Amino acid sequence: MTSTRKTYPLDALVSPRFAQLGTFARLPYQRELQDIDVAFIGIPFDGGTTFRTGARMGPQAVRESSRLLRPYHLFLDVSPFDVFNVVDYGDVDVVPGSFQDTAEAISRTLRPLLARRIVPLVCGGDHSITLPVLRELARVHGPLNLIHFDSHFDFWDTYWGQKYTHGTWLRRCLEEGLLHRVAQAGIRGSQFSPDDLAYAAEHNIVVKTIKDFHDHGVFAALGSILETLPANEPLYVSWDIDVVDPAYAMATGTPEVGGLTSWQALECLRALVGKRLVGLDIVEVAPPYDAPGAPTSLLAANLFYEGISVLAKNYEQGMCVYLNLQE
Numbered sequence: 199m200t201s202t203r204k205t206y207p208l209d210a211l212v213s214p215r216f217a218q219l220g221t222f223a224r225l226p227y228q229r230e231l232q233d234i235d236v237a238f239i240g241i242p243f244d245g246g247t248t249f250r251t252g253a254r255m256g257p258q259a260v261r262e263s264s265r266l267l268r269p270y271h272l273f274l275d276v277s278p279f280d281v282f283n284v285v286d287y288g289d290v291d292v293v294p295g296s297f298q299d300t301a302e303a304i305s306r307t308l309r310p311l312l313a314r315r316i317v318p319l320v321c322g323g324d325h326s327i328t329l330p331v332l333r334e335l336a337r338v339h340g341p342l343n344l345i346h347f348d349s350h351f352d353f354w355d356t357y358w359g360q361k362y363t364h365g366t367w368l369r370r371c372l373e374e375g376l377l378h379r380v381a382q383a384g385i386r387g388s389q390f391s392p393d394d395l396a397y398a399a400e401h402n403i404v405v406k407t408i409k410d411f412h413d414h415g416v417f418a419a420l421g422s423i424l425e426t427l428p429a430n431e432p433l434y435v436s437w438d439i440d441v442v443d444p445a446y447a448m449a450t451g452t453p454e455v456g457g458l459t460s461w462q463a464l465e466c467l468r469a470l471v472g473k474r475l476v477g478l479d480i481v482e483v484a485p486p487y488d489a490p491g492a493p494t495s496l497l498a499a500n501l502f503y504e505g506i507s508v509l510a511k512n513y514e515q516g517m518c519v520y521l522n523l524q525e
């Protein structure tokens with residue numbers, strides 16, 4: 199990664215935070231990829247939802263809620279925008295109503311970024327978009343380790359005979375050989391049957407339900423996942439906002455009560471320092487259901503900031519995302 203900073207959030211003491219166009223963290227909207235290290239990318243597709251739609255409005259709402267992000271991370275002691283050139287790459291031009299065409303658009307958009315070793319921060323959209331994102335990342339890194347934060351398993355085979363939905367992407371990823379070690383965190387809610395758990399056991403998926411988090415705390419629950427993941431293996435984190443309690447993140451398509459607090463959510467991502475994070479998505483933010491003040495989008499914006507800060511902290515500590523490609 200580069201050491202010359204070419205991109206930086208607008209200076210709030212020159213341009214007030216409520217002014218100017220709403221890019222992520224008030225970073226430059228830029229399609230020029232030279233010297234860029236990290237890119238925020240919106241994928242406003244919600245054709246994979248099985249209950250309430252609305253996640254297509256996610257990326258713009260998260261951008262709007264990111265205006266207050268400041269350049270220094272207090273708890274990780276890092277200034278991520280001093281470490282990386284980060285841009286808002288805009289959105290994938292999705293095809294409403296067609297997962298297949300949208301998946302191709304996602305691949306076309308991500309491929310040049312990944313060829314330049316740019317780390318993608320992907321803002322959904324519903325969870326179906328994670329499959330094409332992982333297809334492209336696996337082309338670069340090989341099979342990835344995955345921590346999947348969600349209140350749902352997302353590994354059902356089909357919905358109404360459809361194989362590509364926000365509830366089936368994980369099974370498709372496993373079938374396509376995109377993943378190595380898989381862990382799920384925050385699972386809860388009523389299930390269809392006990393068989394739902396059987397698939398996890400059959401495929402060696404480590405499951406930490408929300409009970410593990412509430413009974414033992416974030417660091418114990420997540421720590422037992424992290425100790426199964428070697429630090430140097432590429433790790434992707436897919437974060438369904440519905441892993442957070444609807445009291446904090448009500449703006450989502452399939453809410454489940456009893457979830458993480460916003461503070462616990464931040465702690466979960468912060469705990470990834472020292473792991474080779476190669477990409478992060480935050481999906482299922484559906485702004486039409488948000489409360490005044492848009493707390494769900496605000497949380498999602500801050501979770502992205504945690505992700506960028508973890509990447510920056512890792513880099514400061516000598517960890518390169520693209521180990522295999524180092525000369």
Ligand code: MN
Nearest residue numbers: 349350438440
């Ligand atoms: Mn979910």
Ligand code: MN
Nearest residue numbers: 325348352438
């Ligand atoms: Mn999900």
